[in-house]
Amino acid sequence: MTQAKAEGYRSLLALPAPRRLALACVPADFADWLDYAAIVALLVYGWGQGPVTLALFALALSLPYVIIGPLLAVLVDRAPLRGVLFATNLGRALVTLAFAFSGDAGVLLGLVFLRGCIDSAFTPARQAAIQATTPVSLLGHAQGLHQAINQTSKIAGPAIGGALLAFWPAQSVFLFNGALSLLAAAIILGVAVPERATDAEGMEPFATRLLAGLAEFRRSRRLLIALIFSASAYFSFFLYDALIALLAEGLGFDATAFGLSISASGLGGLLGALLAGRIAASHPMRSMALAATVSGLVTSTIALIAMLGFAVQLPAFLLVLGFIGGATAFMLVPYRTIVQAEAPADRIARVFASGEAVIVTAMLSAPLIGSAIASRWGTPAAFLTGGVLLILLGGATLASTRRP
Numbered sequence: 001m002t003q004a005k006a007e008g009y010r011s012l013l014a015l016p017a018p019r020r021l022a023l024a025c026v027p028a029d030f031a032d033w034l035d036y037a038a039i040v041a042l043l044v045y046g047w048g049q050g051p052v053t054l055a056l057f058a059l060a061l062s063l064p065y066v067i068i069g070p071l072l073a074v075l076v077d078r079a080p081l082r083g084v085l086f087a088t089n090l091g092r093a094l095v096t097l098a099f100a101f102s103g104d105a106g107v108l109l110g111l112v113f114l115r116g117c118i119d120s121a122f123t124p125a126r127q128a129a130i131q132a133t134t135p136v137s138l139l140g141h142a143q144g145l146h147q148a149i150n151q152t153s154k155i156a157g158p159a160i161g162g163a164l165l166a167f168w169p170a171q172s173v174f175l176f177n178g179a180l181s182l183l184a185a186a187i188i189l190g191v192a193v194p195e196r197a198t199d200a201e202g203m204e205p206f207a208t209r210l211l212a213g214l215a216e217f218r219r220s221r222r223l224l225i226a227l228i229f230s231a232s233a234y235f236s237f238f239l240y241d242a243l244i245a246l247l248a249e250g251l252g253f254d255a256t257a258f259g260l261s262i263s264a265s266g267l268g269g270l271l272g273a274l275l276a277g278r279i280a281a282s283h284p285m286r287s288m289a290l291a292a293t294v295s296g297l298v299t300s301t302i303a304l305i306a307m308l309g310f311a312v313q314l315p316a317f318l319l320v321l322g323f324i325g326g327a328t329a330f331m332l333v334p335y336r337t338i339v340q341a342e343a344p345a346d347r348i349a350r351v352f353a354s355g356e357a358v359i360v361t362a363m364l365s366a367p368l369i370g371s372a373i374a375s376r377w378g379t380p381a382a383f384l385t386g387g388v389l390l391i392l393l394g395g396a397t398l399a400s401t402r403r404p
Contacts, residue, residue, distance in 0.1 A: 008278070012141045017133035017192050022145055024187035025126065028089055029150045031180040032119065033157025035096065038173040039112065041165055049105050060113040065353075065360045069120030073353035074209050076121055077346060081129045081193040086185050088122035093181035099174035123356065124349035131340050131348055132194050140284075143336045144277015147329055148270050155266035213350025216343055223342040225285065225400055227355050230335045231362040232393050233292055237328060238366035239373070239386035240299070244321070246379045247302075251312050264318040265325035272326030276333035284334030289397035295327030296390030303383035 013019045043049040043057065076084050095115040102108040126146070134142045164173050217224045240247075248261055279287060302320050305312060336352075343351040370382040 009141050009145060009274075012134070012138045012145065015133075015135075015138075018130070018138075018142060020187065020191045021126075021129055021133060022142075022149065024085070024089075024184050024191060025146060025149050026153075026184075027180040027187070028092075028122070028184035029153035030157050030160075031092060031096065031177050031184065033153050034161045034180065035099065035170075035173050035177040036158045037162040038165060038170040038177075039099070039108065041162075042108070042170040043105055046170065047105050053105050053109070056109055057112065059364075060109050061116055062360055062364060064113060064116035064120045065123075066357045066364075068117040069124065069353040070213065070350065070357050072117070072121040073124045073213060073349040076125045076128065076349035076353075077209075080195070081125055081132060082188060082191055084121065084125040085129060085188045085191070085193075088118050088125065089181050089185035089188060091118040092122070093178045093185065096174055096181060097178035099178075100171040120353070120356075124352040127336065127339070127352045128345070128348045129191070129193050131343075131345060133191075136341070139340045140279070140282075140333070140337045141277045143333045143340070144273050144275075147273035147277070147333050147336075151266060151269040151273055151329060155263065155270070209350075212347050213352075213354035216347065216351045217354070220342045222285070223338060223351075225397065226288070226335050226338045227358060229285075229288055229292075229393065229397050230331065230355070231359045233288075233328075233331050233390065234359050235362040235366045236292075236296075236386045236389040236393065237324075238363045239370035239389070240383040241370075242367045243370060243374055243379050243382050246374065247306060247383060248317070250306055250379055251317060253314060253317065257314055257317070260314075260318055261321045264322040268322030268325030268327075269329045271322075272329035273333055275326075276330045284338050285397060288331045288334045289394045291327045291330035291394075292390045292397070293394030295324055296387045296392075296394060298323055298327075298387075299383055299390065300387030303380040303387060306380040307378070307384070 013022070039057065040054070043053055092115055095111055095118065098111055099108060102111055130142050130146065131139070161173055161177075164176070168176075217227055244261060244265075248257055253261075276287065298320055302312070302317075335355075339348070339352055339355065370386070373385055374382040
């Protein structure tokens with residue numbers, strides 16, 4: 001613990017392989033989000049599509065991690081990691097370039113799904129590469145750094161993409177974004193990833209190797225608790241995440257204030273990721289549980305204030321959103337640190353992909369339930385429900401970690 005805190009991010013970036021891997025992930029993560037605004041603009045303003053198409057777009061982004069990622073992770077665990085990282089970035093580049101030549105919504109959504117399938121292999125391969133190139137004492141810092149890069153791309157990527165649309169057509173944004181993935185692939189070639197020991201599963205049926213990732217959650221109680229916690233936390237968050245605009249409107253804020261709230265949430269997530277990286281390796285489960293409890297209290301408080309009709313000043317609202325964003329990162333970084341510590345090197349991609357599939361499945365059901373709660377009892381009720389669930393989750397997790 002003391003050594004990890006003393007070394008910190010500076011020592012992590014002093015190591016050639018982790019530094020170059022992080023550098024490659026900057027354009028790779030931005031490539032995930034830069035064309036988000038361009039796709040939405042093309043669907044809505046270019047082709048006149050409505051809410052059904054946008055819902056299908058959301059599914060095309062999410063479903064690959066549920067149905068394709070665990071399958072590809074079996075191959076990732078047996079392939080040279082640098083080759084996988086290069087091939088996935090090259091594949092994402094080619095598919096993104098194809099966006100520019102799609103002629104209708106169906107083709108574009110199909111390409112979005114295909115890129116998501118490729119990305120569902122890149123993500124576990126990156127986690128395996130982090131484990132292979134990073135000293136154990138710095139794994140928490142590595143997770144914090146990569147989450148910070150990802151969070152920054154979520155904040156700046158759509159904003160930059162939207163700004164580019166003022167000067168370029170959507171097709172040009174796609175071409176530029178494809179070039180970013182090519183840049184990431186080129187940087188990956190310079191990352192020295194140690195070869196992993198070959199597992200003994202090569203002759204076993206594919207289904208057995210596929211389920212080996214889930215089997216690790218049965219083997220490790222700590223890993224299982226972390227997964228249940230993360231899936232439950234994300235379910236609680238997404239009960240109200242899509243309703244932030246309605247809550248802001250109900251509190252009397254305009255569209256500009258809503259935009260600022262999204263930025264505040266993103267900035268909180270960035271700072272939370274960097275802070276969590278410093279302490280994730282010491283007490284990860286306790287950190288996650290306390291973050292859930294405090295985040296639940298804050299969310300429940302703002303919901304009750306809205307229900308009772310009290311006035312909320314914009315700075316206070318932005319502070320709350322920033323805190324919620326930071327708490328989200330404070331739960332994700334320790335979870336991934338636990339996966340790094342508990343999963344064997346020859347199956348970490350499958351463990352990570354299986355966990356992602358469970359978490360994303362939980363997330364997909366939450367917005368519909370949150371919308372139903374908001375429609376029946378009002379928008380603040382969805383925030384209150386999510387906040388109370390987080391409080392209960394944090395308390396239950398703290399209790400479970402104290403058992404022998």
